[in-house]
Amino acid sequence: MELLKLIKNNAIKHKKRIVLPEGTEERTLKAADEIIREGIAQITLIGNPQEIKSLSEKYGLTQTGKANIIDPLNYEKKEEYADLLVELRKSKGMTKEEALNLVTNPLYIGVLMIKNGDADGEVAGAMNATGNVLRPALQIVKTEPGISVVSGAFLLLTEKPEFGEDGLLIVADCAVSPNPTAEELAQIAVATARTAQNIAGIEPRVAMLSFSTKGSAKNEMVDKVVKATQLAQAMAPELAIDGEMQADAALVESVGKLKSPGSKVAGKANVLIFPSLEVGNISYKLVQRIAGIEAVGPILQGMAAPINDLSRGCTVSDIVNLVAITVNQAAGLSK
Ligand code: ACO
Numbered sequence: 001m002e003l004l005k006l007i008k009n010n011a012i013k014h015k016k017r018i019v020l021p022e023g024t025e026e027r028t029l030k031a032a033d034e035i036i037r038e039g040i041a042q043i044t045l046i047g048n049p050q051e052i053k054s055l056s057e058k059y060g061l062t063q064t065g066k067a068n069i070i071d072p073l074n075y076e077k078k079e080e081y082a083d084l085l086v087e088l089r090k091s092k093g094m095t096k097e098e099a100l101n102l103v104t105n106p107l108y109i110g111v112l113m114i115k116n117g118d119a120d121g122e123v124a125g126a127m128n129a130t131g132n133v134l135r136p137a138l139q140i141v142k143t144e145p146g147i148s149v150v151s152g153a154f155l156l157l158t159e160k161p162e163f164g165e166d167g168l169l170i171v172a173d174c175a176v177s178p179n180p181t182a183e184e185l186a187q188i189a190v191a192t193a194r195t196a197q198n199i200a201g202i203e204p205r206v207a208m209l210s211f212s213t214k215g216s217a218k219n220e221m222v223d224k225v226v227k228a229t230q231l232a233q234a235m236a237p238e239l240a241i242d243g244e245m246q247a248d249a250a251l252v253e254s255v256g257k258l259k260s261p262g263s264k265v266a267g268k269a270n271v272l273i274f275p276s277l278e279v280g281n282i283s284y285k286l287v288q289r290i291a292g293i294e295a296v297g298p299i300l301q302g303m304a305a306p307i308n309d310l311s312r313g314c315t316v317s318d319i320v321n322l323v324a325i326t327v328n329q330a331a332g333l334s335k
């Protein structure tokens with residue numbers, strides 16, 4: 001789709017340094033080869049150099065030799081990163097011995113490279129569970145100023161122009177915060193609207209989803225979404241944010257008019273905010289698998305530097321796309 005081409009072309013202009021900690025994983029290596037060939041990013045692969053070389057030969061890859069390669073057991077900045085880790089985590093009781101052990105873990109090396117200014121972003125998760133990718137990132141890189149909660153958005157490329165922005169929907173949180181408070185949900189809504197602006201270049205119309213539209217049901221879960229809507233509107237009065245509303249009221253013009261007359265969002269939402277991670281994660285996987293909709297992400301929002309987590313079921317092109325998005329996020333954050 002055009003949007004992904006645009007994102008890749010933008011990435012090529014920025015020349016950002018992206019670290020891939022799973023440097024010996026097959027799809028990651030193949031993606032690195034494509035990224036380097038297309039000039040989408042400068043790549044660092046973390047992994048045993050001999051193994052990377054022989055796997056590259058096995059897969060017929062010609063570009064991975066141009067990557068910066070870090071052997072996690074033997075690299076020159078190991079001591080420096082251990083000291084940085086102790087400094088950052090001493091209030092949590094981190095000792096030098098523990099730090100020296102952690103700086104052999106590629107997922108810690110990746111985020112320490114970013115913190116130390118040696119890389120601009122990271123993509124991982126092809127073979128590590130989300131929690132293991134996120135924990136070092138949340139501990140070391142932390143959130144951007146003014147934001148306390150990290151969340152994960154997906155671009156849904158529905159190819160159905162009647163929905164969202166000519167078929168594009170941006171949805172969150174599908175990846176990080178299991179049960180956000182109303183305050184956190186409001187932050188997630190505003191962060192997702194910014195992702196829609198920065199990555200997709202669209203003017204967001206944000207629907208705060210629930211099983212109720214404008215008071216049609218009474219429940220504490222609905223109350224949370226009503227409160228989050230008010231807080232998000234107060235946080236970003238310039239944005240079109242409305243709720244609570246059901247998914248059909250958000251997406252289908254006739255239903256939106258009927259259930260929420262006069263709303264600037266109902267019937268034409270292009271950003272959907274789910275009330276909890278259960279809803280978000282299950283929903284995106286259902287539309288992806290059953291309806292065959294391309295889901296790009298998760299794009300992590302709210303972190304002080306872009307670190308993105310892959311699904312372990314990802315394809316090579318998922319990795320290439322997410323690296324291109326990460327480059328654009330890094331460029332947006334450095335502006
Ligand atoms: N935003 C910002 N910071 C956070 C967040 C958040 N959402 N969650 C935790 N943190 C910070 C904490 O403040 C803490 O910082 P500190 O150590 O400096 O005080 C640090 O992260 C670790 O916090 P814990 O509460 O110990 O974190 P935990 O080990 O519970 O892990 C995690 C946090 C990994 C995000 C957890 O909530 C999680 O696993 N979430 C679900 C992820 C998931 O499995 N998603 C579904 C799959 S994704 C997919 O399908 C695409």
